[in-house]
Each structure stands twice: as structure tokens, then as C-alpha cells.
Amino acid sequence: MKPIAISLFALLAFFCSHAFATPNILVILADDVGWGDAGCYGGMLVKTPHIDRLAREGQRFVNGHASAAVCTPTRYSMLTGQYSWRQSGAGLNKGVSNGDSPLLIPTTMTTAPALLKQAGYRTALIGKWHLGFGDTPPDYNQELRPGPLEVGFHEFFGIPATNDRLPTVFVRDHKVQGLDPADPIRLSYDKAQAESQGLTAWAAGRSRIGWGKGGKAAWWKDTEISDTLTRECVQFIERNKEQRFFLLYAPHNVHAPAIPGPRFAGTSGLSPRADMLQELDASIGELLQTLDRLALANDTLIIYSSDNGAYVNDEKGHKPTGPYRGKKSQLWEGGHRVPFIVRWPACIQPRVSQDIASTIDVPATVCAAAGVTVPKDALPDSFDLLPAMLGEKAASKRDHLILMSGNGDLAIRGDRWKYIPNLAVADGWYANKKKSASAPARPGLFDLSKDPGETQNLIKEHSAEAKRLAELMAKDQASAVTRPEGK
Known part of the structure; x- marks a missing residue:
């Protein structure tokens, strides 16, 4: 059996290395899902049969992370492949x-x-954008450019x-x-200005x-x-079934205010947020069914993750952030540990992975799957x-990752160790609202x-490890490129 196993793996590698194997790509970035x-x-x-199906038929990463603990920075990094803290833009x-x-994002x-x-x-983004429009604050009565299309x-x-x-409107392309x-x-978004204008x-x-x-x-x-949003995704896939497509689906589920559709209100028995989670799962199910119906599932790479961790820790026994x-x-x-599931039936074998994976790695990974050479x-x-x-x-793997809080403070983690330079700010947006009397001294390891x-x-028992991680974080901050050469 051993020679057969080797030959099958070689055949799989051969198939996946050729241009005709380039897949359709569907990236699903949920909102505030833990x-x-x-x-x-x-x-x-909670009932999530379709997300569970993705995990069963694909690779489920148990060490998946958003690059930041809030949404705008993560969304920026997942398109640009650059840590957002390298930029000075608000948000x-x-x-x-x-x-x-x-x-x-500079055009x-x-x-x-x-x-x-x-x-x-054929590329499309359907769902939450949250990365701005125009060169100056946008006028929503005019064309909104530059934006996603640029x-x-x-x-x-x-x-x-x-x-x-605000504004509570849908935008299509530029309008x-x-x-x-x-x-x-x-x-x-200026209170004094808003009051003066009624x-x-x-x-x-x-x-x-905001005010409007x-x-x-x-x-x-x-x-x-x-x-x-689900209907728009289905229609995009149907329109492009004869060509390769990249669809970034960014649902608003389960961001507050938690307001599920009538079909899902009360269905979890836990909370409106959990109802929205089941609504998200049903939406993903519709996309999976569409791929099945159009015979596209085998050649479609799906990556499912979230832009940051959950904003609650307990919902009547349900633990959104796990342990x-x-x-x-x-x-x-x-704050940043999130689901990360990858499915590509033609090439990726189902399993559970302990490797570090991050939303910031989606850009290089999907380009590799598409056979695209990334400029240096x-x-x-x-x-x-x-x-x-x-x-x-012999595949190289990510051995560390820099993480950012909602206040812009950084930490670094590897496979085993995590170093937080200042524990006083580890609580992010809540650091100034609530301080724990039992909080450990800073820094933390x-x-x-x-x-x-x-x-x-x-930190006291393993000061050398803390020093190593601190130096590694400083090195990455000073380096314009941390992606391995040729990767």
C-alpha cells in the first residue's frame, strides 16, 4: 500500500501544480464570529451544519487568527497582505x-x-466594506470613487x-x-457639527x-x-460559472445590533446574536448548494474565517470565544483567535491542522492557488x-504572528509562547473602563x-524567551517585508 499512497500523492501534487487546476476562490469573512x-x-x-460541513470536508485550523482584534485593520490586511499598523490612516x-x-487603501x-x-x-466583493471611499470624506450623493473597484x-x-x-444604505460599485x-x-461624525445642522x-x-x-x-x-447579500453572491456565482472568479463575501453577521431575519429570530434559544450565527450558517449553506448545483464545488477553494473575536464570552452556556x-x-x-477553515476538494485533503494561520495570509495563499506570481x-x-x-x-510554515488590539497596541505569539509587552493595555477598548485587581504585572509571557x-x-521564569519574542517583534516592525523570499 505504501507505493500506492506515494503515487496518489504525486498525482495530486501534479494536478494541483498545473494551470488548469487553478480554482475559483470564495473567501467568507464573517463579522465578530468567535x-x-x-x-x-x-x-x-448552536446549529451550524454548513460550517461544520466545510470543516468535515476541508482543513480546520485550530490555531487561526485575525491579524487584528477589530475589523477595519483585519480587512485592510486581508486585501493588501500588509500589517495595518504600518499605516497611519484613522482606523x-x-x-x-x-x-x-x-x-x-492607496490605489x-x-x-x-x-x-x-x-x-x-472576475473579482467581486459583496458585503461589508469598511475601508472608506474617495480621496476626501465621501459625499454619498455623488459617485463614490475611488473605492473597491479602484x-x-x-x-x-x-x-x-x-x-x-451611518449611512444605512447599500452601495453598488460607485453609487x-x-x-x-x-x-x-x-x-x-462630528457631534458639534451635527447638532448645528440638525x-x-x-x-x-x-x-x-454617527449623525445624518x-x-x-x-x-x-x-x-x-x-x-x-446572499442573493447577490448566488447571482454573481451564477453569472460567472463559465469563468474563474474570486468572490470575497463579507457578511454583517454577527455584528451588533444583533437583528436576525424573521426566519431565524428565536431559533437558537440563546440570544439574537446566536440567531444571527445560525442565519450566517444558512447563508453559507446557500452558497455551498449553489456551487454543488453548478458542479463547481470540486474546483472551488473556500476559505472561511472572521475579522476578529466575539464581543461576548457567554450566551446561556454557549462560549463564543471557546476556552x-x-x-x-x-x-x-x-480577541483575535478565530475560526479558519479551508476547503478545496480537488486538492486539499480533510484534516485538522495545528499550524498558525492568519487572515493576513489569505492574499498570498489565494494568489498561489491561482498560479499568480506575487511581485517582490x-x-x-x-x-x-x-x-x-x-x-x-517540506513546506515552510508561519512560526510567529504579530497581533494588534483595538487601541493599536501590539503583541506577538509563536507556536507555543505569547508575549504581551504591556499587560495594562491588553484589555483593548475595555482597558480604561475596567481594571482587574488580580491582573498580572506587565509585561506578560x-x-x-x-x-x-x-x-x-x-515572564520571570522564562525571561530569555520573552526577550527573544520582543526582539523578533522589533525586527518585524523595522522590516518592510516579513514574507519569506520567494513565497
Whole structure:
């Protein structure tokens, strides 16, 4: 049997190394979904059969991470392959961007979708954008450019920022959908300016972040967002079934306010957020069914992950962050440790992987799968994980990752150890609101192989390891490119 196994692996490697094996690519980046938010990651109180199917038929990474503990930085890095803290734009090295943000990705920058577009892929982003429009704060009554189409996408349909931020409208390509010119959108994130102009935070049925007025005909209905985005994804796949496509699906589930559609309200028995999680799973199920119906599943690479950890730790016994400490915005594992599942039936064998994988590695990995050569200085912090996913024994793997909190503070982790330079800021957005009397002294070093809950600070016992990680983080900060040469 051994010679047969070798020959089969060789045949698989041969098939996957040739141009005709380049897959369709579907990346699903959920919003605020935690590591433990699916059955395949231990979330047995929620029903996620379709996410569980992805895990069963693909590779489930148990050591998956968002590059930041909040959304805008992660989304930036997943398109550019660059750590967001290298940039100074609002929302990239601290906090998140607002609905009036200019475009945060330079149009001169090489992105993964742009490389795939150049290689002949039809590219689309459907769902949450949250990376700004225009060279100055955008006027939503005019064309919104530059935007997604100027950084590599043929098509865009989605939400400008978050579902709790103004404006509450859908944008297609460069224009707000359904806008009545007689009722123009007025928008401000400056309270004094908003008050002087009579703007309000109320829009589409509830209070939001920001202030505005007008645009009522274009307002979305919160209960219909998921169905609308899913329908757009299905239609994109159907239109492009005869050519290679790259679809980035960025659902708003399960970001607050947690407002599931009527088919899912109350179905979890846990919370509206958990209802939205089951709605997300059903949406993913519709995409899987579409790929099956069109006979595209075998040759489609799917990557499923989340932009950061969950914003709650317990929902009537359901543990969105699993066994990990912390939550969204924090440097603790619960802030950035997320689901990471890869399925490509034609080439990737099902298994569970202990390797470090990050959303920042998606750009280099999908380009490798598409047979695209990445320019030397492009996607500078993105590692190509495809060889390891294919089972190549000599494949190089990521041995460390820099992480960022919602306040822009950094930490570094390897396979075993994690170093947080300043524990006083590890709580991210909550650091100034709540301080634990039992919080360990700063800095902190944790052995994640024995202490996944980060309860024991071993900085004194292993000071040499802390020094090594601190120096490695400083080296990466000083280096413009951390991606291995030729990868």
C-alpha cells in the first residue's frame, strides 16, 4: 500500500501544480464570529451544519487568527497582505473607520484582488466594506470613487461601514442604491457639527453611530441584510460559472445590533446574536448548494474565517470565544483567535491542522492557488500557506504572528509562547473602563500549550524567551517585508 499512497500523492501534487487546476476562490469573512461559534469548534449549543460541513470536508485550523482584534485593520490586511499598523490612516493603527472615511487603501498599492484580476479572474466583493471611499470624506450623493473597484474588484455591492453606523444604505460599485435625489444624504461624525445642522443618529428604525439626515428611500431593512447579500453572491456565482472568479463575501453577521431575519429570530434559544450565527450558517449553506448545483464545488477553494473575536464570552452556556480569555479588541486570545477553515476538494485533503494561520495570509495563499506570481514587494507580510495545506512535508510554515488590539497596541505569539509587552493595555477598548485587581504585572509571557486561558504570567521564569519574542517583534516592525523570499 505504501507505493500506492506515494503515487496518489504525486498525482495530486501534479494536478494541483498545473494551470488548469487553478480554482475559483470564495473567501467568507464573517463579522465578530468567535473561535467557539460553531459546532466543529465545540459550540454544541448552536446549529451550524454548513460550517461544520466545510470543516468535515476541508482543513480546520485550530490555531487561526485575525491579524487584528477589530475589523477595519483585519480587512485592510486581508486585501493588501500588509500589517495595518504600518499605516497611519484613522482606523488602521487604532480603532476602526467611520462611514465618512476616505479610502484607506492607496490605489497605487498592489492588492490580492488586483493580482487576481490581472490574471483573468472576475473579482467581486459583496458585503461589508469598511475601508472608506474617495480621496476626501465621501459625499454619498455623488459617485463614490475611488473605492473597491479602484483596488482590484470588478464589482462591489454592500455596506459602506458597519450595520450600526451611518449611512444605512447599500452601495453598488460607485453609487448608493435607491437614493432619491430630492432627499439627499447628509452625514457627519462630528457631534458639534451635527447638532448645528440638525442631524440625528436615528436611521432605518434605530439609533446608530454617527449623525445624518435624508436618504430614506435608500435605507436598508436590518432584517433583510443577510438575505440580500446572499442573493447577490448566488447571482454573481451564477453569472460567472463559465469563468474563474474570486468572490470575497463579507457578511454583517454577527455584528451588533444583533437583528436576525424573521426566519431565524428565536431559533437558537440563546440570544439574537446566536440567531444571527445560525442565519450566517444558512447563508453559507446557500452558497455551498449553489456551487454543488453548478458542479463547481470540486474546483472551488473556500476559505472561511472572521475579522476578529466575539464581543461576548457567554450566551446561556454557549462560549463564543471557546476556552480563551478576552474578546473583541483585546490582545488576549479571545480577541483575535478565530475560526479558519479551508476547503478545496480537488486538492486539499480533510484534516485538522495545528499550524498558525492568519487572515493576513489569505492574499498570498489565494494568489498561489491561482498560479499568480506575487511581485517582490507586494503582500509584504502575507505567508503562502498553500504548500502546507496540500500536505507538502517540506513546506515552510508561519512560526510567529504579530497581533494588534483595538487601541493599536501590539503583541506577538509563536507556536507555543505569547508575549504581551504591556499587560495594562491588553484589555483593548475595555482597558480604561475596567481594571482587574488580580491582573498580572506587565509585561506578560504565556505558555499557550499549557495555559490557553492565559492565566499564568511566566515572564520571570522564562525571561530569555520573552526577550527573544520582543526582539523578533522589533525586527518585524523595522522590516518592510516579513514574507519569506520567494513565497
